[in-house]
Amino acid sequence: MFDYDERLAGLVQAGPQSIPDVLRVMQKIGGLCVDGDGLKWFNWLYLQVTQAVEERVAGGGFHDPGWLAELDVQFAALYFQALSDALTGGQCPACWQAMFSVRGQTDIARIQFALAGMNAHINHDLPFAIVAACQVRNVAPQHGTPQYADYTAVNDTLNGLIDTAKRTLHVRLLGDALPDVSHLEDLIAAWDLAGFRETAWQHAEVLWQNSALADILKETIDGITAFASKALLVPVP
Numbered sequence: 001m002f003d004y005d006e007r008l009a010g011l012v013q014a015g016p017q018s019i020p021d022v023l024r025v026m027q028k029i030g031g032l033c034v035d036g037d038g039l040k041w042f043n044w045l046y047l048q049v050t051q052a053v054e055e056r057v058a059g060g061g062f063h064d065p066g067w068l069a070e071l072d073v074q075f076a077a078l079y080f081q082a083l084s085d086a087l088t089g090g091q092c093p094a095c096w097q098a099m100f101s102v103r104g105q106t107d108i109a110r111i112q113f114a115l116a117g118m119n120a121h122i123n124h125d126l127p128f129a130i131v132a133a134c135q136v137r138n139v140a141p142q143h144g145t146p147q148y149a150d151y152t153a154v155n156d157t158l159n160g161l162i163d164t165a166k167r168t169l170h171v172r173l174l175g176d177a178l179p180d181v182s183h184l185e186d187l188i189a190a191w192d193l194a195g196f197r198e199t200a201w202q203h204a205e206v207l208w209q210n211s212a213l214a215d216i217l218k219e220t221i222d223g224i225t226a227f228a229s230k231a232l233l234v235p236v237p
Contacts, residue, residue, distance in 0.1 A: 001103055004032050008039075009087040012080035019054045019069055022076040026050065036174055038103040039083075041110040042117025045165045050076065052157050062153065063146030067137045071151075074136075075129035079121055095120040095225035098233060107235040109178055110169035115191055116232040118162075122196045123225040127203035128218070134208065141204040151201065155194045162193055172236070182236045 002008075011029060016022045026047040033040035053072050057065045085092035086100040099116045102108060130151075134141050142148065166188055172178060203221065207214055 002034070002037055005087050007032060009084055012084045015077045016073050016080070019050065019057070019072050022050055022073060023047070023054070025080065026076075036104060036106060038099065038105070038108065038110070038113035038173060039117075041113045041169055041173075042099065045114040045118065045161070045169075046076075046079065046121070048161050048165070049158060052161060053154060056154060056157060062150045064137070064139075064150055067133060067139065067147050068150050068154075070136050071129055071133040074132040075121070075126060078125040078129055082120070082125075093120065093124055093222045093226075095124045095222050095229050098226050098229035102233055104173075105233075105235065106173045107237075108233055109172055109184060109236055110175075111166055111188065112184065112233050112236075113173070114165055114169055115188070116229045118193075119196075119229050119232060120225055122193070122200055123228070124218075124221050126197065126200035127207060127221070128214075130201060130204035131207050134204075141201065141208050143201075143205075148201065151197070152194075155197065158197075159193055162191065166191075178236055183234065184236055187232055 008029065011025055011032070016025060026043055029043045030040060030047060033043065050072060053068070056062070057069050057072075062068055082092055082096040083100070084090065086097060092100065096117075099113060099120065103113075130141050134147070137147075139145065139147055170178060178184065203217065207217060
């Protein structure tokens with residue numbers, strides 16, 4: 001779709017090993033993508049989120065900062081894998097493909113791309129990232145644990161970033177103004193990051209207790225999340 005897609009694919013081939021690795025890759029993606037590429041605006045928001053989490057982890061105050069850092073790395077790896085699959089003909093989840101397939105559609109707003117990407121990443125990827133982080137750290141994803149307390153402790157920070165993005169990215173893809181009234185306001189108002197993250201944790205608990213359900217649950221989540229992504233990406237007249 002864009003003449004730099006091959007270079008994009010190269011950036012995300014290797015899995016990240018640390019939060020600094022994640023940040024470096026996202027900074028390179030942001031530097032490569034033009035303003036008319038919807039991927040740029042999801043990546044921009046996700047970069048803000050990752051930087052905020054890194055600062056919170058470095059600042060202390062968490063019960064298990066190592067687990068939270070591991071979650072951040074596992075989570076970002078799923079974004080990079082989805083992008084790699086989309087660019088190289090792999091099995092990209094439908095919820096991600098919904099956004100990647102319209103990256104250059106200029107009648108879609110930047111905030112729509114940002115939220116559609118976050119929708120795919122949180123509602124589809126996050127449960128599996130939680131399970132992966134728990135496997136690495138040898139803990140179980142359960143309510144009432146130190147890991148759950150750390151997980152929910154970042155909600156206020158993330159909500160603040162989403163609110164800022166709603167204002168900053170409220171323009172069409174190329175930067176021109178949106179109409180005063182559109183369906184977009186209702187979609188933005190319905191965005192509930194804390195609620196989505198809570199559902200992701202619940203799904204992770206189910207996966208942990210019965211790994212045999214992983215493929216079925218992943219397919220179901222992908223279908224539901226893809227439907228939501230497509231709704232978020234309806235062009236603004």
